[in-house]
Amino acid sequence: MKKFIHDLVVKDNIELNDQYFLLILKGNSPLPEMLPGQFVEVRVDESPTTFLRRPISINYVDYTTNEIWLLIQIVGDGTRKLSTLKSGSLLNLIYPLGNTFTIPDGKNSNLLLIGGGVGTAPMLFLGSYLNDLGYKCTFLLGGRSKSNLLQLSDFEKYGNVLTTTEDGSFGEKGFVTQHSVLNNRDFDAIYTCGPTPMMKAVADYALKNNIFCEVSLENTMACGFGTCLCCVTNTTEGNVCVCTEGPVFNITKLKW
Amino acid sequence: MVDLNVNLGKIQLKNPVMTASGTFGYGLEYSDFFDISRIGGIVVKGTTLRDRQGNDYPRMAETPSGMLNAVGLQNKGVEHFAKNIYPLIKDINTSIFVNVSGSTVEEYVETALRVNELDNIPGIELNISCPNVKEGGMAFGTSCPSAALVVKEVRKVYSKELMVKLSPNVTSITEIAKAVEDEGADSVSLINTLLGMAIDAEKRKPVLSTVTGGLSGPAVKPIALCMVWQVYNSVKIPVVGMGGIMNARDAIEFILAGSSAIQIGTANFIDPTVSVKVLEGIEEYLIRHKFSSVNDIIGALEV
Numbered sequence: 150m151k152k153f154i155h156d157l158v159v160k161d162n163i164e165l166n167d168q169y170f171l172l173i174l175k176g177n178s179p180l181p182e183m184l185p186g187q188f189v190e191v192r193v194d195e196s197p198t199t200f201l202r203r204p205i206s207i208n209y210v211d212y213t214t215n216e217i218w219l220l221i222q223i224v225g226d227g228t229r230k231l232s233t234l235k236s237g238s239l240l241n242l243i244y245p246l247g248n249t250f251t252i253p254d255g256k257n258s259n260l261l262l263i264g265g266g267v268g269t270a271p272m273l274f275l276g277s278y279l280n281d282l283g284y285k286c287t288f289l290l291g292g293r294s295k296s297n298l299l300q301l302s303d304f305e306k307y308g309n310v311l312t313t314t315e316d317g318s319f320g321e322k323g324f325v326t327q328h329s330v331l332n333n334r335d336f337d338a339i340y341t342c343g344p345t346p347m348m349k350a351v352a353d354y355a356l357k358n359n360i361f362c363e364v365s366l367e368n369t370m371a372c373g374f375g376t377c378l379c380c381v382t383n384t385t386e387g388n389v390c391v392c393t394e395g396p397v398f399n400i401t402k403l404k405w
Numbered sequence: 406m407v408d409l410n411v412n413l414g415k416i417q418l419k420n421p422v423m424t425a426s427g428t429f430g431y432g433l434e435y436s437d438f439f440d441i442s443r444i445g446g447i448v449v450k451g452t453t454l455r456d457r458q459g460n461d462y463p464r465m466a467e468t469p470s471g472m473l474n475a476v477g478l479q480n481k482g483v484e485h486f487a488k489n490i491y492p493l494i495k496d497i498n499t500s501i502f503v504n505v506s507g508s509t510v511e512e513y514v515e516t517a518l519r520v521n522e523l524d525n526i527p528g529i530e531l532n533i534s535c536p537n538v539k540e541g542g543m544a545f546g547t548s549c550p551s552a553a554l555v556v557k558e559v560r561k562v563y564s565k566e567l568m569v570k571l572s573p574n575v576t577s578i579t580e581i582a583k584a585v586e587d588e589g590a591d592s593v594s595l596i597n598t599l600l601g602m603a604i605d606a607e608k609r610k611p612v613l614s615t616v617t618g619g620l621s622g623p624a625v626k627p628i629a630l631c632m633v634w635q636v637y638n639s640v641k642i643p644v645v646g647m648g649g650i651m652n653a654r655d656a657i658e659f660i661l662a663g664s665s666a667i668q669i670g671t672a673n674f675i676d677p678t679v680s681v682k683v684l685e686g687i688e689e690y691l692i693r694h695k696f697s698s699v700n701d702i703i704g705a706l707e708v
Contacts, residue, residue, distance in 0.1 A: 151437050152437040152438065153437070154438060154676075154677065154678065192675065192676075197469045197470040197623075198469060199467075200467055200468075200469075200470055200471065200472065200622060200623075200675070201467050201472060201674065201675060202674070202675060243677065368462060368463075369463060369465055370465070371465055371472060371474070371671075371674045372673070372674040373674075374434055374677075375430060375434050376427075376428060376429060376430035376434050376435075376673070376674070377427070377428065377465065377474065377476070377674055378427070378450075378459065378464070378476045378479050379463075379464045379465035379474055379476065380462070380464075380465075381459065381462050381464065381479070382462060383461075383462075387458050388458050388459055388462075388479060
């Protein structure tokens with residue numbers, strides 16, 4: 150897919166809680182096609198401490214309003230600066246980057262989308278995309294507590310939403326991998342993004358039950374388009390760039 | 406119109422703007438962003454005789470005004486390059502250099518021999534300065550006898566432009582530059598990355614899997630400028646300057662310090678179109694200062 154460098158307008162910057170915010174960006178020209186799983190590289194500013202771009206997964210795309218949503222967790226200087234962006238300011242993006250999830254053939258497939266923390270971000274885009282294609286999805290979303298479960302009303306538009314919280318303040322208590330829905334072992338495919346231990350636990354479950362499973366990795370990267378070779382993950386084919394060969398990988402390919 | 410042609414010894418570049426090895430892939434990765442044939446030269450990713458997997462993740466740390474990398478020369482080997490990459494890039498209308506590295510003198514020689522067979526590769530950049538490999542790499546570039554030896558042996562088998570990339574991690578870069586000049590290098594490029602490290606205090610661990618890595622970006626620019634100036638004043642062969650160039654003004658500083666051409670590295674990650682902006686900025690500078698040729702400002706620093 151052709152990559153673009155565009156300045157997008159910050160239409161809205163919504164604080165979701167003390168850790169998370171949602172940037173709604175609007176294109177001045179029609180947005181290029183983007184696929185679920187893909188990401189953008191945003192230029193924070195030109196200050197010495199946030200020198201490199203930040204890779205952010207695409208949370209949602211609306212071609213009718215020409216908007217891209219980015220759900221961002223504040224983890225360092227770069228994301229903290231992004232959290233202060235004012236409506237009307239410009240944000241420079243390189244996009245769309247990376248590969249996409251594999252969409253199954255059968256429309257009646259039983260699909261489970263598991264997201265933890267900021268890893269729920271690409272699951273909304275995937276869910277909306279699958280919904281548009283006529284698939285039915287089940288979302289399983291996890292967070293530390295109720296306030297960390299984000300965008301639930303958005304997810305509900307695209308499928309059945311199940312939740313877990315570590316403190317039991319909402320949904321089932323525990324980790325996503327402890328949710329009772331996983332007692333059914335008849336999923337045709339599982340897609341997941343979240344903290345590495347969570348994704349590994351999901352991958353173990355899928356492998357044991359012989360379920361097709363793809364994970365979305367979020368390794369640190371400098372360029373985002375396959376030239377710095379910094380974001381590699383070890384696979385059955387050796388070290389490959391997460392930014393170009395991923396971020397979505399079939400679990401049978403990963404040696405993690 | 407100003408004359409942007411520059412001379413690197415055995416070849417001329419159509420303009421002084423090159424992209425640095427390991428920051429521009431094989432060029433094609435940037436073709437969505439601009440017409441890559443506009444720039445004077447492309448140095449492709451470090452190439453070795455055999456496939457190398459590189460170092461473990463994490464390989465990168467962001468640092469103030471720069472970044473550390475510890476890629477470790479990941480590449481699929483020169484044969485893969487010759488068979489699979491070369492056909493895709495050989496007709497790009499710019500000068501394409503292969504950055505050649507090795508663990509032994511024999512590996513450098515064999516790799517250079519294979520590249521010599523590729524008609525549309527007018528030169529190699531001999532990498533005797535990679536800080537991220539256990540054997541070879543920087544070890545060759547940090548002593549005069551070993552730097553001289555590898556250049557001497559490669560020179561015997563390689564007839565085209567032989568540019569030697571120098572390490573800043575030395576006591577005297579001018580001594581190394583003179584040693585490789587004496588063995589027949591056509592030009593020198595500098596600086597490769599500076600050895601550095603980053604620590605995660607919370608975890609009490611190094612950020613990089615290799616503990617140390619190579620520092621690049623604007624943080625190294627004053628060091629690079631100084632070394633370019635020192636080397637320019639010590640050797641007769643052309644100098645190709647690099648180290649933290651982010652814009653045309655940076656590039657012009659390197660040319661004034663004695664660079665016949667410049668390479669843009671880390672900046673490509675942040676603005677993929679930076680090299681063509683630098684080219685336009687150099688042209689604008691020459692016109693504004695009424696120079697007819699870029700050669701009028703090479704080493705033109707008034708001291």
